Amino acid sequence: MYRSQRLSLRYYTAAITLFGVMILFGLLSALYYVFPSMLFEVLNFSTSKILHIDTLVIWLLMAFLGAVYWYLPQELEHEVVGIRLAEATFWVFCAVVAVVAVVFLVVQIGDSTAFTLWFINQGRKYVEAPRWASIGVVVVMGVFAYNVVATCVKARRMTGVTWVLVLDLIPLLAVYMDAFPADENMSRDLYWWWWLVHMWVESTWEVLIGCIMAMVLMDVMGTSRRIVETWLYIEVMLVLGAGILGLGHHYFWIGTPEYWLSIGGFFSALEPLPLLGMVVHAVYDAGEHRLRTVNRPAFFWITTEAFLNFIGAGVWGFMMTLPQINLFSHGTQWTVSHGHFAFYGAYVCGVIAVFYVAKQKTSGVACLDDRFWKWGYGLLNIGMVGMVMGLLLAGITQAFYGRAIGGSTLMAFTQVSENPWFLSGIWARLLFGIVFAAGYVALVYDLLRKPRSNAVGAGEIAGAAT
Amino acid sequence: MDTISVGPPRAGVGGDLADPRFWAAGAISTTIVMLIVLAFLTVDSLSVITAGGRNVPAYDVINRHIGYEFNWARHRDVPVIGGLEPLFGQTVTEAEAAALMEKGKLVIQSRACMDCHTFFGNGAYYAPDLTKSWLDPAWENIWMPMTGKATREAAMVEFLMHPDQYPTWNRRMPNLHLTEEEARATVAYLKWVSSVDTNGFPANFRTTKPDHAKQP
Numbered sequence: 061m062y063r064s065q066r067l068s069l070r071y072y073t074a075a076i077t078l079f080g081v082m083i084l085f086g087l088l089s090a091l092y093y094v095f096p097s098m099l100f101e102v103l104n105f106s107t108s109k110i111l112h113i114d115t116l117v118i119w120l121l122m123a124f125l126g127a128v129y130w131y132l133p134q135e136l137e138h139e140v141v142g143i144r145l146a147e148a149t150f151w152v153f154c155a156v157v158a159v160v161a162v163v164f165l166v167v168q169i170g171d172s173t174a175f176t177l178w179f180i181n182q183g184r185k186y187v188e189a190p191r192w193a194s195i196g197v198v199v200v201m202g203v204f205a206y207n208v209v210a211t212c213v214k215a216r217r218m219t220g221v222t223w224v225l226v227l228d229l230i231p232l233l234a235v236y237m238d239a240f241p242a243d244e245n246m247s248r249d250l251y252w253w254w255w256l257v258h259m260w261v262e263s264t265w266e267v268l269i270g271c272i273m274a275m276v277l278m279d280v281m282g283t284s285r286r287i288v289e290t291w292l293y294i295e296v297m298l299v300l301g302a303g304i305l306g307l308g309h310h311y312f313w314i315g316t317p318e319y320w321l322s323i324g325g326f327f328s329a330l331e332p333l334p335l336l337g338m339v340v341h342a343v344y345d346a347g348e349h350r351l352r353t354v355n356r357p358a359f360f361w362i363t364t365e366a367f368l369n370f371i372g373a374g375v376w377g378f379m380m381t382l383p384q385i386n387l388f389s390h391g392t393q394w395t396v397s398h399g400h401f402a403f404y405g406a407y408v409c410g411v412i413a414v415f416y417v418a419k420q421k422t423s424g425v426a427c428l429d430d431r432f433w434k435w436g437y438g439l440l441n442i443g444m445v446g447m448v449m450g451l452l453l454a455g456i457t458q459a460f461y462g463r464a465i466g467g468s469t470l471m472a473f474t475q476v477s478e479n480p481w482f483l484s485g486i487w488a489r490l491l492f493g494i495v496f497a498a499g500y501v502a503l504v505y506d507l508l509r510k511p512r513s514n515a516v517g518a519g520e521i522a523g524a525a526t
Numbered sequence: 527m528d529t530i531s532v533g534p535p536r537a538g539v540g541g542d543l544a545d546p547r548f549w550a551a552g553a554i555s556t557t558i559v560m561l562i563v564l565a566f567l568t569v570d571s572l573s574v575i576t577a578g579g580r581n582v583p584a585y586d587v588i589n590r591h592i593g594y595e596f597n598w599a600r601h602r603d604v605p606v607i608g609g610l611e612p613l614f615g616q617t618v619t620e621a622e623a624a625a626l627m628e629k630g631k632l633v634i635q636s637r638a639c640m641d642c643h644t645f646f647g648n649g650a651y652y653a654p655d656l657t658k659s660w661l662d663p664a665w666e667n668i669w670m671p672m673t674g675k676a677t678r679e680a681a682m683v684e685f686l687m688h689p690d691q692y693p694t695w696n697r698r699m700p701n702l703h704l705t706e707e708e709a710r711a712t713v714a715y716l717k718w719v720s721s722v723d724t725n726g727f728p729a730n731f732r733t734t735k736p737d738h739a740k741q742p
Binding site: 100104169173289311387396471 | 544545546549550552553556557560561563564567568570571572574575576577580581582624627628629630631632633634635636637638639640641642644645646647648649650651652653654655657658659662663664690694695696697698700701702708711719722723724725726727728729730731732
């Protein structure tokens, strides 16, 4: 085992912990919708919401870093260069996250001064973390980028996957610089803010998880490198070909010119294509290997990733991306429904697969297939789909009554918030959120317990890969 | 571990479809083309959304009346800039207006407004969208009588400074400890935001005056 892989286990531990924190504040945020006076002026909705969405970004980022630190030495057959630096920045990363969380919980907001932006809260969604902490993230990501490139150079070896990974690091870091400005012009502020949010979530992260999934596929199913890399290139071509101008679907209503309605509508309608490609790839590959795998939970989570990425990001996104629909659906719980489904399908499922790969390798079993992993798998998926459906019901109610009929005034917003359809959707979200949280507990329990060496039925599925 | 194929390219203009290098070239060229197009569109868009551009009025628009009416030619609601209607009864210069906007935006960021509210539909979804909040009929119908203030802007300042004292319905706005200066800058900011041409978002918004959907 490489030293870099031990570091990645630490990253996974931090990521799973923050995954739990995210769920905790997600449940709390859901509770405000049904008990609005809860914790009034003690811990307001905004703080709970910030902790929910910021931990989402950070835990996924930590899991990605962990996954790359896991696979990089394996891919290049060389220990990561600058591993000591990487180990040190891991602790820096954790310390920064902890301090920011405490400041959000205790201080919450500040005066309208630059001091607040530097040390308390930047108040821009997803990148609320104060500037000093954002600089910390840049340092961590910079060290990470250096390590990846330096290891490739030192190993004197490049594979297709590492090429894509290295090139992806450039935009990954570059667009994060959008975390700093405080433009007084809301239109311009949002214009650049979407470069960060969209280009991370709908472009560079998709490419990054594509690289990670490519390496997992070779690992757990023994898919040939040539096939995996060909698919990776096709995926990158389609993701960036549609996704770069797909950015336009965020430019419908922020003051930007009318041509974005056509450009954004057209290219974002193409965005599901690469995701559909991944479904085809996954089904074909699984069929060709007769569903044989050395790591059953990882295999199931990867296949789920392919399907739910297509449905959550692709279908749910397409449903509301055309401007004629988006005019009414934009900024309602409909968006929230899509957001949850897309993040879960595109990233969470894949990251859980990576956790199971690490579990198998560290425990040393030839074939991982206990029964218990199915509890986490089932509860998380049922919980997520239930939440998404509840939010969709609430969102469609808002689009009909609050936006189309009510015209988005304060009274329209208020009345639709009391609408029984809306409330039943919001209650469903809360209840399925609890199911999801139970799934998290089952997942963590399963990841931590010792696997039974070669469980029942292992014989017939063993011996597939490598 | 086999690495990327290094054999000679096969015949044919596009190369062999099963050759990874064909798709690698496709990925790189597609990305470059799209980035170039995006760069051109960004230059154009920034000129339109900079204050004083085609869709985003200069900050001293807060000296004027702002409406939101259905435009039959464009078939959507558009902001209509009218005659003089100075905010708080005081006409401001361009520089003073810019200073107010900078302050107002800092208030919005420092109080994390967008983690409950939305602007142009972006933010959290727990509280109403603020894109056209300056034009909301509730200020005249509910808040002016409730606060006892004579003007919309005075009622807004009073509400922003003491939102906890004016409970709306079961979702209440917490007191975010705005000073009067901060509240006035925020009101100025909201008035300016309402003047931005948002391609008709939000649709069917009923403004303070019932001038909606008049056919010429």
